[in-house]
Amino acid sequence: MSSLPRCACPVPEREAGPRSAGAADSPALAALHAQAFPPGERWGDDALRLLLEMPGAYALLVPEKGFVMARVAADEAEILTLAVAPPARRQGVGGTLLAAALGRALAAGAATMFLEVSEANTAARALYAAAGFTGSGRRRRYYADGSDALVLSRRLCGS
Numbered sequence: 001m002s003s004l005p006r007c008a009c010p011v012p013e014r015e016a017g018p019r020s021a022g023a024a025d026s027p028a029l030a031a032l033h034a035q036a037f038p039p040g041e042r043w044g045d046d047a048l049r050l051l052l053e054m055p056g057a058y059a060l061l062v063p064e065k066g067f068v069m070a071r072v073a074a075d076e077a078e079i080l081t082l083a084v085a086p087p088a089r090r091q092g093v094g095g096t097l098l099a100a101a102l103g104r105a106l107a108a109g110a111a112t113m114f115l116e117v118s119e120a121n122t123a124a125r126a127l128y129a130a131a132g133f134t135g136s137g138r139r140r141r142y143y144a145d146g147s148d149a150l151v152l153s154r155r156l157c158g159s
């Protein structure tokens, strides 16, 4: 990881706050993931439950609209997935979930949040840029469609 962005506060939340999601929510998370991603990239109920059981993992849910899953390990955090159902898009849900995930990571002691996004994913790249993420690296031909993954990162307040 080379250049890290300067510290910036989490973006303002524009929706009612997401709630924490647990293992019992994994079917709802899987249903949202299936709406948000193409068939080859969908994460099932069992996979999501296993991810949630990893140390430091958490999920935040806006019921029937979207969720974010992330993980904190020592002073680094990582967005594992972010999914908003198509009918709920461009209403601030994704930004609200991202802000909540950043806030949770900061509270858990993380100093930097990382994520990977396809270079071809213009919507997600715009969302992350608006939230203060900048480029930290690139993984060539990382995705099944041959697109590169951009590694983005953002310093968290208080670090």
Ligand SMILES: CC(C)(COP(=O)(O)OP(=O)(O)OC[C@H]1O[C@@H](n2cnc3c(N)ncnc32)[C@H](O)[C@@H]1OP(=O)(O)O)[C@@H](O)C(=O)NCCC(=O)NCCS
Residues within 6 Å of the ligand: 036, 037, 081, 082, 083, 084, 085, 088, 089, 090, 091, 092, 093, 094, 095, 096, 116, 117, 118, 121, 122, 123, 124, 126, 127, 128, 130
């Ligand atoms: C990317 C995604 C999470 C965005 O969710 P969302 O709820 O629509 O995002 P928001 O409404 O909070 O958008 C916040 C900002 O992001 C940017 N943005 C979001 N979608 C955009 C799009 N389609 N085109 C351009 N900019 C976009 C805009 O700057 C937007 O602010 P604005 O609406 O005031 O212009 C959603 O499109 C999604 O689930 N996509 C499929 C799954 C995915 O790609 N997840 C990320 C994987 S890394």
